[in-house]
Every structure is written in structure tokens, then in C-alpha cells.
Amino acid sequence: MKKIILVVGGITILSFLFIKCMPEKEPVKPPNILYIMSDDHAFQAISAYGGSHLRTPNIDRIAREGAIFNRSFVTNSICAPSRAVLLTGKHSFINGKVDNIHPFNWDQDNFPKILQRNGYQTAMIGKIHLDGIPQGFDFSMVLPGQGHYYNPDFLIEGERKRFEGYVTDIITETTLDWLKNKRDPDKPFCVLYHQKAPHRNWKPAPEYLTLFDDTTFMPPENFFDTYEDRGSAAKEQEMQIDGHMQWGHDFKMRTSPEGEETRFGNELKRFNEEQLEQWLAAYTPKNEAMKAANLTGKALAIWKYNRYIKDYLRTIKSVDDGVGEVLDYLDESGLAENTIVIYTSDQGFYLGEHGWFDKRFMYEESFRTPILMRYPKEIRPGTQINQLIQNLDFAPTFLDYAGVEIPADFQGESFRQIVSGEKSEWRDAIYYTYYEYPSVHMVKRHYGVRTDRYKLMHFYYDIDEWEMYDLEKDPQEMKNIYDDPEYAQVKELMHERLVEMQEKYGDSKENDEAFLEAYLESMKERNK
Ligand code: SGN
Numbered sequence: 394m395k396k397i398i399l400v401v402g403g404i405t406i407l408s409f410l411f412i413k414c415m416p417e418k419e420p421v422k423p424p425n426i427l428y429i430m431s432d433d434h435a436f437q438a439i440s441a442y443g444g445s446h447l448r449t450p451n452i453d454r455i456a457r458e459g460a461i462f463n464r465s466f467v468t469n470s471i472c473a474p475s476r477a478v479l480l481t482g483k484h485s486f487i488n489g490k491v492d493n494i495h496p497f498n499w500d501q502d503n504f505p506k507i508l509q510r511n512g513y514q515t516a517m518i519g520k521i522h523l524d525g526i527p528q529g530f531d532f533s534m535v536l537p538g539q540g541h542y543y544n545p546d547f548l549i550e551g552e553r554k555r556f557e558g559y560v561t562d563i564i565t566e567t568t569l570d571w572l573k574n575k576r577d578p579d580k581p582f583c584v585l586y587h588q589k590a591p592h593r594n595w596k597p598a599p600e601y602l603t604l605f606d607d608t609t610f611m612p613p614e615n616f617f618d619t620y621e622d623r624g625s626a627a628k629e630q631e632m633q634i635d636g637h638m639q640w641g642h643d644f645k646m647r648t649s650p651e652g653e654e655t656r657f658g659n660e661l662k663r664f665n666e667e668q669l670e671q672w673l674a675a676y677t678p679k680n681e682a683m684k685a686a687n688l689t690g691k692a693l694a695i696w697k698y699n700r701y702i703k704d705y706l707r708t709i710k711s712v713d714d715g716v717g718e719v720l721d722y723l724d725e726s727g728l729a730e731n732t733i734v735i736y737t738s739d740q741g742f743y744l745g746e747h748g749w750f751d752k753r754f755m756y757e758e759s760f761r762t763p764i765l766m767r768y769p770k771e772i773r774p775g776t777q778i779n780q781l782i783q784n785l786d787f788a789p790t791f792l793d794y795a796g797v798e799i800p801a802d803f804q805g806e807s808f809r810q811i812v813s814g815e816k817s818e819w820r821d822a823i824y825y826t827y828y829e830y831p832s833v834h835m836v837k838r839h840y841g842v843r844t845d846r847y848k849l850m851h852f853y854y855d856i857d858e859w860e861m862y863d864l865e866k867d868p869q870e871m872k873n874i875y876d877d878p879e880y881a882q883v884k885e886l887m888h889e890r891l892v893e894m895q896e897k898y899g900d901s902k903e904n905d906e907a908f909l910e911a912y913l914e915s916m917k918e919r920n921k
């Protein structure tokens with residue numbers, strides 16, 4: 394017995410000494426967050442999503458080494474509201490930023506503020522499109538409003554300064570400079586690296602002005618859509634490439650083929666001499682060739698599509714280059730392993746589907762948004778995510794990774810365990826609202842619900858029309874089946890889902906009326 398006690402005692406002392414002598418275990422360091430958002434980057438223009446027009450090797454790398462989200466969506470497909478949802482983790486009708494016109498209240502809590510309170514160093518670089526000085530950031534350098542592609546102004550902590558050069562490169566350089574030289578290496582960081590590109594009017598960088606000059610792209614199958622079998626919202630929009638784009642602003646011609654002077658000459662006044670020379674050397678011969686060809690009808694529409702898509706893709710080339718530089722820096726500095734990298738956009742975009750550009754609609758191409766994500770510690774390379782994720786989920790997800798309590802009033806859910814593969818059950822329906830009407834592009838006010846297979850939408854204000862689509866049978870959403878008797882039961886179920894969503898998130902007719910009144914008031918002010 395004595396022997397046993399002695400032996401046990403000895404082991405205890407020995408193991409105590411052993412533990413004492415071991416170097417102290419480093420506490421787990423919260424992950425860094427590098428959140429890359431581009432403006433209006435359609436998933437169709439990312440090669441990892443199967444986009445075939447342009448290769449985006451650096452953006453693709455995030456998916457190859459991590460995860461790609463195949464069913465990711467926004468809650469309101471327009472710029473400023475989408476960013477407000479990202480920051481607050483709340484639907485537009487709760488955070489108050491329902492359209493690009495309503496003011497955003499920076500005083501409300503947001504995820505960067507919470508990260509800051511929990512020891513993170515935070516930065517916001519690029520386009521945020523929310524008035525006022527950004528709150529929640531140790532450093533902010535943002536474009537005022539939409540910003541310019543060439544020689545842009547930036548607001549640094551609220552102070553305006555002009556930079557010489559190309560906006561995408563400046564945003565990348567500033568982000569790298571912050572990571573390399575301004576960061577406190579003892580703190581985890583969260584940086585929002587937000588590109589302006591590929592937002593309208595798609596001015597490419599000097600080095601890509603002639604990229605694709607020898608290629609002709611064919612538009613999507615439904616480019617010549619005539620909108621039959623759908624309601625008035627699809628028919629009455631103003632977002633057709635062949636119809637609503639302008640010779641100057643969009644097609645970049647100083648005189649139209651009819652010989653009328655456009656306002657594009659004014660836009661070129663911002664360029665310096667060298668930039669102007671390079672620009673004119675690239676575009677003048679293309680514009681002259683176009684005029685000489687005397688195109689009409691479908692051939693002209695296809696030329697317009699090509700001018701649009703090429704400029705759009707050219708601006709993305711610079712975005713992809715920037716992603717490559719930043720990923721390389723993470724590798725070189727040893728930061729890659731403990732850094733979550735996200736690539737996403739503020740919504741989707743039409744690249745000729747239905748004949749359109751722009752976004753706003755709850756139809757798939759604008760409702761969806763790309764999400765690619767890498768975090769070597771938890772995400773297996775090549776992961777495919779098929780759950781219905783929304784931009785509402787970013788804020789809670791980041792807090793979850795940071796090990797911080799998620800406020801009860803956040804409306805999204807953390808998808809951390811979805812990407813790691815630890816769980817698979819998830820929501821089976823998502824909710825959408827859109828408010829900015831009457832306004833540019835004239836997309837009517839609507840809201841709706843989407844499940845895995847079906848989508849139900851209500852267009853209201855100056856119309857009262859319902860639309861429903863079977864996304865399995867009709868992925869291009871060409872046929873409204875709302876009144877199809879074969880779908881009567883589905884329709885009933887979808888209406889139930891819609892009410893359920895509105896109750897869950899706290900949306901109501903009263904919300905809507907209040908926003909509408911304020912909107913019409915501010916439009917009156919603007920038009921005075
Ligand atoms: C500008 C664009 C529109 C675009 C809105 C909203 N016109 O008004 O085409 O829909 O921004 O875009 S432009 O003549 O200025 O290019 S958003 O991304 O900011 O929501």
C-alpha cells in the first residue's frame with residue numbers, strides 16, 4: 394500500500410514538474426479577417442463559377458484552397474443597402490438603409506465596432522457608399538459616393554485628398570501598405586478591402602484598354618428577351634443594353650454614330666495627359682471601325698453587348714491582379730494560415746441576361762452574389778457550399794470566428810460550421826426586399842421569398858402583381874407560373890413561407906409606408 398502511495402505521489406510530483414517546465418501554451422490567436430468586396434461583380438464573371446469570358450486565377454485560388462458558395466444571395470440588391478446589411482447583420486427595414494437615398498445611421502452597432510471592442514484592429518479601404526465618417530475602423534480611406542476610376546479623390550478620416558492613378562491599384566496599394574506598415578502585429582486585424590470596380594461606367598486601367606480587342610463574345614441565350622409570360626416589372630425596367638445604355642457614358646464615344654456630341658468628352662477631362670493619350674490611342678480606332686460598319690438591328694445590339702462586356706471584364710482584370718498581390722503578401726508574411734479571406738460583391742449583376750445590365754431585381758443574376766472563402770485552419774480545399782447563405786450572415790459569422798458573443802438582435806446566422814462541414818442543417822428559405830423606385834433603371838418595388846426550388850415575388854406601389862418561378866424547370870425565369878393551376882398547392886405553400894419570413898424578420902406594411910413617405914419626400918427635395 395505504502396509503495397503504491399509513494400509511486401502515485403512520485404508520478405504526481407514528476408508530472409507537476411514536467412508541466413511546470415513546459416513552455417507556456419500560447420493562447421489561441423483569433424483569426425485575422427481580410428474581407429474583399431467588389432462592386433457589381435457578377436458570379437458569371439468569375440472563372441471558378443464557370444464564367445468562361447475571363448480567367449480570374451487569383452480570385453479562383455480562394456475557392457480552390459477553400460470554399461465556393463453556390464447559393465449565396467443578398468437581401469436587397471443594391472449598393473449602399475447591401476453594405477449596411479454587411480455591417481449591421483440586419484435586414485434593410487431594420488437597419489434603416491433601404492435604398493441608396495435614405496441616410497445611414499453610423500451610430501448603430503456594427504460588427505467592426507464589436508471586433509474593435511474585443512481587441513481587433515480594423516480598417517476600411519475603398520468604396521463604402523455610406524455617407525458620414527465610417528465608424529468602427531481604426532483607419533478609413535473611402536471614396537466619396539461612387540468615386541472615380543481615374544485620379545480619384547478619397548476621404549481619409551473624413552479629409553478629402555486626390556490621388557493620381559487608377560482607382561483599383563490605389564485601393565490595393567493602400568491595403569497592402571496598411572497590412573505591411575500600419576498594422577499592430579500584436580493584434581488580430583479585420584480589413585475591408587473594397588473595390589469600386591467593376592461598377593458602371595467600366596473604365597479599364599491603361600494596361601488593359603485593348604484586352605479582348607481580337608475577340609467577339611456571344612451574348613447569353615436570353616439576350617433578345619421580349620418579356621412575354623412575365624409581369625410589367627420585367628417589361629417596364631430601364632436597364633437594357635440595347636435601349637438604355639448611352640453612346641457617351643456607357644459606350645465611351647465622344648460623338649454618337651449619328652454624329653451628335655455626347656458628354657464623354659467631359660469625363661476625359663479628369664485624365665492626365667499620358668492617360669488621355671493611352672485612352673484615345675486604344676478607343677479611337679475601335680470607335681471609328683464601329684461607325685464605318687454601319688451596324689443596325691441585332692448586329693448593333695451585339696456590338697453594344699461586346700463594348701459593355703469587354704470594358705466590364707477589363708476592369709475585373711485589375712481587381713483580380715490586386716487579389717493576387719494581397720494573397721501573395723499573406724503567404725510571404727506567414728499570415729495566410731490564420732487569416733480568413735473572403736471574396737464577394739455587394740450584389741450580382743446582369744451581363745446581358747434578359748438583355749440587361751445593372752441589378753435590383755430579385756431574379757437570380759442580381760439576387761445572387763459570389764462568395765469564395767479561405768481559412769486553412771477550418772475549411773478543406775475544394776469545399777462546395779450549397780446552403781442558402783445571405784450577406785446578412787457575414788456579421789455573425791465573423792463574430793463567431795473571433796470568439797465574441799453574437800448580439801441577440803443580429804438577424805443572420807453564423808455559417809462557420811457550415812463551411813467547416815461540422816453541420817449541414819440550415820434554413821430552407823430566404824427573404825428579399827427592394828425599395829428604390831421610382832429611380833434610375835425603374836425597377837419596381839418588390840419583396841419575396843426563395844426556397845431551394847421556388848421563388849415568389851410581389852411587385853407593388855404603382856402595380857400589384859405576383860410572380861412565381863420554378864427554378865428547377867426554368868432557371869432563367871422566363872415563365873411566371875403564379876396563375877398556373879398545376880402549381881396551386883406550391884403557391885399556397887410559398888405564400889405561407891412568405892408570411893413566416895416577414896414575421897421572423899419583423900417586416901410589415903407599416904415599415905414600407907414609412908420608408909416610402911420619406912423616400913418620396915427626399916426625391917421632391919432632390920428635384921427642387
Ligand atoms: C449610378 C449608376 C447606375 C446604378 C446606380 C446604383 N449610373 O447611378 O447605373 O444603378 O449608380 O449603383 S452612373 O451613371 O452613375 O454610372 S450602386 O452600385 O451604387 O447601387
Ligand code: CA
Nearest residue numbers: 432433472739
Ligand atoms: Ca453595387
